[in-house]
Amino acid sequence: MTLVLAMLLDALLGEPRWLWSRFAHPAVLMGQLIGWCDARFNTGEHKKRSGLLTIVALCAAAIILGWAIESMPGSLLDVIVIAILLAQRSLVEHVQAVADALRLSLGDARRSVAMIVGRDTKDMDAPGVARSAIESAAENLSDGVIAPIFWFAITGLPGLLAYKITNTADSMIGYRTPKHEDFGWAAAKLDDLLNLIPARLTALMIWAVTSRPDPRAILREAPLHRSPNAGWPEAAMAHGLDIALSGPRSYDGVLQAYPFVNAEGERTLGPDDVERTVQTLWRTWALALALAFMGALAVWLS
Template identity: 75%
Template sequence: MTLILGMLLDAIFGEPRWLWSRIPHPAVLTGQLIGWCDAKFNKGDHQRVMGTLTIVELCIAAAALGWLLQAIPGQIVDIIVLAILLAQKSLVQHVQAVGDALRLSLGDGKRTVAMIVGRDTRDMDEAAVARSAIESAAENLSDGVIAPIFWFAVAGLPGLLVYKAANTADSMIGYRTPRHEKFGWAAARFDDLLNLIPARLTALLIWGVTARPDMRKILRDARLHRSPNAGWPEAAMAYGLGIALSGPRTYNGTMRDYPLVNGEGERDLTPDHVDAAVKTLWQVWVLTLAGALAIWIIQLT
């Protein structure tokens, strides 16, 4: 019941601006801590060792905090923490905002999608803006919704907080840049490990709520992605909506020639395709909620 109520609370309220404009969001505090560690320890000749120690200590602290919170009598703390750390409604709002802005103008669409993706947006056309939003929807459905639910179900608040700490660290220092290739190595590898099952579970859920495309094609194209995990929900979304995703894009002025996922799918994407992706996000959420409800009923009997 804790999981069900947490999912419902997040879906209804999301991330209320009136609250997080007054106090820092836990993700912001975690990011500040990681930033401090980066500035303090990412130097010298032992960057990989220091980065590994940083992620180990961060996760130990997250697990300890989770155990302390979980020890508080009742379920209200668990429900509130889960709702805060889930991102269903905020993900839907950010993705839908891109589709709505794109209907106004290409410039509005590019400015809005730049808030949720790291690639260069200046030279994007309408299809590229819509594609970027849909890719973000698929990847963040796994990272921001299914993975937190999975680790909460497996290990309670300690599992949830460890996952969120590792995922935040990966998003900040887990890049193969000159500064973070060594220091962020452990964060990136640990995040890959924690997302191994949730990413594939997300793909299965997307497959279940769409037209159930050929799973063999999803399995094949998921491996084309540069990430060992992100390709799974992205491939499922591409085949579920009948569209082509991924492909060449520019980061910091450098063109990356990534392969297309479902290269035979529709390439001229529009705001309507973004709407379809948002619908899929909610369908997956409903299916996940139904699964949690079914498990709860079975446990009662």
């Protein structure tokens, strides 16, 4: 029941500004630790080995911390920690903010979507802004909600913390750049491995709460994505809402000619489509909550 209570707490409170303006969020602390490791160990001729040892040490520390928290009497602290590490409410608020901004002006929408995507936004048109927000919603639903739930359900708080430190490391150093291609290699590979099942589970859940499109289309297009995992929730969202996602986009001023996912779907996207995505996020969360409750009930009855 700990997971159920944590999911409800996250959905109710999200990330209250009054709290995190006074204290450092755990994700910020993780980021600072990873940044220190990057500055300290990303040097010399053996960067790949250094990166491997770094992610192993970070995961070991996260697992030990998880065990320590779980060993404390009572479960209230567990509930609070899990709720902090979930991102359902904050994800919904960020995506909804893009829909709201699109109804005000394109400039507002570009600034809003820039907070949740890594691509260039200054020349985006309105459909491009909406498409970017929807893609980010699908990917972050997997990374920030379903994957943490999955790893807590399977391995408890130690596994959840190990997943979060790995996912944070991947977002910071897991890029194929001259600086991080070797040092961040292990973090990126481990993150791919840890998201292998959750990404496909997220796709299945999106499929279940939308129009339940032909699953063969999702199975066909998801593996074509540049990421081994992000393509699954994205393809499920595209087909579930009958919209076209992905497609050409610009990174650091360089246009990348990525193909569309569900190319026959609607391409002229707007705030209504973003809000349909928000509804899908809540429906998928509700399905996850129901599954968590049934799992807790089964354990209690046994």
